[in-house]
Amino acid sequence: MEVTGASTADGATVTQYSSNGCQCQQFRFESAGTGWWRIVARHSGKAVDLWEWNTADGAEYRQWPISSGYNQQFSVQTIGDAIQLINRHSGKALEVWQWSTANGARISQYTDLNGANQQWRLVQVGTTTPTTGGTNPSTTWPTKSGDAPVNNGTIKVSGTLDGGMKRYCCIGDGGQGESQDPVFELANGATIKNVIIGAPAGDGIHCLGTCTIQNVWWEDVGEDAATFLGTSGGTSYVIGGGARSASDKVFQHNGNGTVNISGFYVENAGKLYRACGNCTNSYQRNVVVDNIIARSTKVIAGININWGDTARFTRVTVYGSATICDKYLGAPKGSEPTHVGSGADGVNCFYNASDITYR
Numbered sequence: 001m002e003v004t005g006a007s008t009a010d011g012a013t014v015t016q017y018s019s020n021g022c023q024c025q026q027f028r029f030e031s032a033g034t035g036w037w038r039i040v041a042r043h044s045g046k047a048v049d050l051w052e053w054n055t056a057d058g059a060e061y062r063q064w065p066i067s068s069g070y071n072q073q074f075s076v077q078t079i080g081d082a083i084q085l086i087n088r089h090s091g092k093a094l095e096v097w098q099w100s101t102a103n104g105a106r107i108s109q110y111t112d113l114n115g116a117n118q119q120w121r122l123v124q125v126g127t128t129t130p131t132t133g134g135t136n137p138s139t140t141w142p143t144k145s146g147d148a149p150v151n152n153g154t155i156k157v158s159g160t161l162d163g164g165m166k167r168y169c170c171i172g173d174g175g176q177g178e179s180q181d182p183v184f185e186l187a188n189g190a191t192i193k194n195v196i197i198g199a200p201a202g203d204g205i206h207c208l209g210t211c212t213i214q215n216v217w218w219e220d221v222g223e224d225a226a227t228f229l230g231t232s233g234g235t236s237y238v239i240g241g242g243a244r245s246a247s248d249k250v251f252q253h254n255g256n257g258t259v260n261i262s263g264f265y266v267e268n269a270g271k272l273y274r275a276c277g278n279c280t281n282s283y284q285r286n287v288v289v290d291n292i293i294a295r296s297t298k299v300i301a302g303i304n305i306n307w308g309d310t311a312r313f314t315r316v317t318v319y320g321s322a323t324i325c326d327k328y329l330g331a332p333k334g335s336e337p338t339h340v341g342s343g344a345d346g347v348n349c350f351y352n353a354s355d356i357t358y359r
Contacts, residue, residue: 001014001015001016001025001027001107001120002014002015002016002017002022002024002025003024003041003043003044003046003063004017004024004104005024006022006023006024006043007024007044007063008043008044008046008232008233010046010063010064010065011051011062011063011064012044012062012063013060013061013062013106014048014060014061014062014063014106014107015103015104015105015106015107016096016100016102016103016104016105016107017103017104018103021125022043023041023042023043024041024042024043024044026041026042026043026125027039027040027041027042027048028040028042029076030047030066030260030288031288031290031312031314032068032072032073032312033073033314033350033352035075036073036074036075036088037073037074037075037076038066038072038073038074039074039085040066040235041063043234044063044233044234045066045210045233045234045235045257045258046063046064046065046066046233047063047064047065047066047067047072048061048063048072048094048107049061049062049063049064049069049071049072050071050072050087050089050090050109053069053071053089054090055089055090055092057092057108057109057110057111058097058108058109058110059090059108059109060106060107060108061094061106061107061108061109065233065284066258066286066310067310068310068346068347068350069089070087070088070089071087071088071089071090073087073088073089074086074087074088074094075088079114079119081121082119082120082121083119083120083121083122084112084114084118084119084120085120086112087109090109091112092109092110092111092112093109093110093111093112093113093118094107094108094109094118094120095107095108095109095110095115095117095118096108096117097110099115099116099117136263136291137240137242137263137264137265137291137292137293137317138240138242138265139242139265139267139293139295141217141219141242142165142196142217143165144165144166144167144196145164145165145166146164146166146167147166147167147169148163148166148167148168148169149168149169150168150169150170150171150183153171153181154171154181154182154183154184154185154206155168155183155184155185156184156185156187157184157185157186157187157190157191157192158186158187158189158190159190159191160190160191160192160193161184161190161191161192161193161195162193162194163192163193163194163195163196164194165194165195165196166195166196167196167197167198167219168183168184168195168196168197168198169183169197169198169199169200169201170198170199170200170201170202171183171200171201171202171203172200172201172202172203172222172223173200173222180202180203180222180223181202181203182202182203182204182205182206182227183197183201183202183203183204183205184204184205184206185205185206185208186205186206186207186208186211186213187208187209188208188209188210188211188230188232189209189210189211190207190211190212191211191212191213191214192205192211192212192213192214192216193212193213193214193215193216194214194215194216195215195216195217196216196217196219197216197217197218197219197225198219198220199219199220199222200220200222201218201219201220201221201222201225202222202223203222203223203224203227204218204221204222204223204224204225204226204227205225205226205227206226206227206229207226207227207228207229207230207236208229208230209229209230209232209234210230210232210234210235210236210257211228211230211236211237212236212237212239213226213236213237213238213239213241214237214238214239214240214241215239215240215241216238216241217241217242217243218242218243218244218246218250219244219245220244220245221243221244221245221246221247221250221269223248224246224248224249224250224251224252225243225246225250225251226238226250226251226252227251227252227253227254228251228252228253228254228255228257228259229254229255230255230256230257231255231256231281231283232256232257233256233257234257234258235257235258235259235260236257236258236259236260237259237260237262238251238259238260238261238262238264239262239263239264240262240263240264241263241264241265242264242265242266242267243264243265243266243267243269244266244267244268244269245267245268245269246266246268246269246270246271247269247270248270248271248274249269249270249271249272249273249274249302250266250269250271250272250273251272251273251274252274252276253273253274253275253276253285253287254276254279255283255285256283256284256285257285257286258285258286258287258288259273259285259286259287259288260287260288260290261273261287261288261289261290261292262288262289262290262291262292263291263292264292264293265292265293265294265295266292266293266294266295266297267294267295267296267297268295268296268297269294269296269297269298270297270298270299271297271298271299271300271301271302271326272289272292272294272297272299272300272301273287273289273300273301273302273311274301274302275287275301275302275303275304275307275309275330276330277302277304277328277330277331277336277337278330278331278332278333278334278335278336278337279333280333282304282307282330283307284307284308284309285303285304285307285309286309286310286311286312287301287303287309287310287311287312288311288312289301289311289312289313289314289316290313290314290315291314291315292315292316292317293317293319294316294317294318294319294322295318295319295320296319296320297318297320297322298322298323299322299323299324299326300313300316300318300322300323300324300325301313301324301325301326302325302326302327302328303325303326303327303328303348303349304327304328304329304330304337305327305328305329305340305347305348306329306330307330308348309348310348310349310350311325311348311349311350312350312351313325313349313350313351313355313356314351314355315355316351316355316356316357317356317357317359318356318357318358318359319359320358321358323342324342324343324344324349324351324356325342325343325344325348325349325351326339326342327339327340327341327342327345327348327349328340
């Protein structure tokens, strides 16, 4: 299965094609709640979508930005060494139309007939695809393996930087000044892992496109721990690690697309995540929070409902009290966003009581 022509456009068709290693043929499964999954294209960060909510046999699939729609949700049924995908909206199986074996044959839906054209194999495509949710948060701060002084300004990363648990320090003054440099600047597609960021940490990490931040620890968050700046869609991942002493927020989302936070520990923070409410450009922004521990943290995520932001929460453990999802009306740059409420609503903020554990 692939998104035709590696298109990143909304509404691009989903078809079958010979396996060729294209990221347009690589998908992740993203939880949409107990028993339901979205299928998200790696190259675009967009979901396989039952087009125009059509319930007819033969209705086609296309890609579309991630939403809460049931037409983007599937149950996964095991059939021998294969799986079957049943759309939540229509109750019909995802299939290759009319049993075609040709490249370019469309991916459609049809009444469940248990046909081989309705059965799929899951093939893992390498370790560069982040695995989220499997790492349980650690509440114990790691011991540094050594020091890596930041003497020459921001460290620019393309590809992968594995710090081997060295402590990188220092930039900035540890305050909330908006113009501080980051310790690391990640190019589109870059990965940083196994790093301790010491204080003062400046503006932490800047992700210029999509990025992966894995097992990174902030001893004392300065302005922000990480800022996501990419405007070409897609998903950035924060996997494992932790941050403490963030007087405002840990993760700032200025661009668009999705930030997926899993296996993370946050302590003594204002917010774990904030979708920018008054940046120069307004975008729809999405956050997925799964399998995290928050201690002495006021808010898990703040989003802007007038721009269509979404926040999804599963397996959140809170020590003390915290607002799970704060809702704002985003404002033009120079103005302040307006707080309009909080809590799950099935439109912008998604979680059930069973998703949150208070201790």
